[in-house]
Amino acid sequence: MTGLRTGQLADAAGVNVQTLRYYERRGLLDVPRRSPGGHRLYPAEAVTLLRVVKTAQRLGFTLAEVADLLEAGRHRHDVGLRARAREKLAEVEQRLADLTVIRDTLRAAISAGCDDLIACAGSSCCPLPFAEIAERNDRAEPR
Known part of the structure; x- marks a missing residue:
């Protein structure tokens, strides 16, 4: 054999x-x-x-x-590699866009000298999106 x-x-x-x-x-x-x-x-x-x-x-x-x-x-x-590759490419491109935002935000935090998350969150010049995240969470919570 x-x-x-x-x-x-x-x-x-x-x-x-x-x-x-x-x-x-x-x-x-x-x-x-x-x-x-x-x-x-x-x-x-x-x-x-x-x-x-x-x-x-x-x-x-x-x-x-x-x-x-x-x-x-x-x-x-009918739905083979080409169609699924297109879908996967769209997912990858979205992740890349998300990662670009994350990278840019982290660079801004480093440049702003953010050393303390709590202090930074309370500062109006904080580049981290704490306010945006809180706002999204408030909208997502059922009333």
């Missing part, structure tokens, strides 16, 4: 053995056949699959989203 044993697959794909087991439980990786001695034997294509999963995760997709993408690819569903 040919195939990759667990350690060989893990090394080839750059993951650990626990990751293989977890992906099997999640249904991302098919349960492998067994050798006569009981060793798991994975097909060579499993290396590519694992690399695809890890790459998709690095691009911001969750394991659930990766599983959906794999399933869509297997069944040729």
Whole structure:
């Protein structure tokens, strides 16, 4: 019987053995056949699959989203990688915009010499958005 044993697959794909087991439980990786001695034997294509999963995760997709993408690819569903990549790109761009605001606010706090959160929150020259946060929270609370 040919195939990759667990350690060989893990090394080839750059993951650990626990990751293989977890992906099997999640249904991302098919349960492998067994050798006569009981060793798991994975097909060579499993290396590519694992690399695809890890790459998709690095691009911001969750394991659930990766599983959906794999399933869509297997069944040729209408909503495949291109549509989901557009959605993920929109999420990433929003996070970048949020991070830009955070970065700029932190730079302003450093420049303003803010050393004490309580004192800064009470100051009219405080660059931190304490008033905006409180206002949003007040609007969000049910009356």
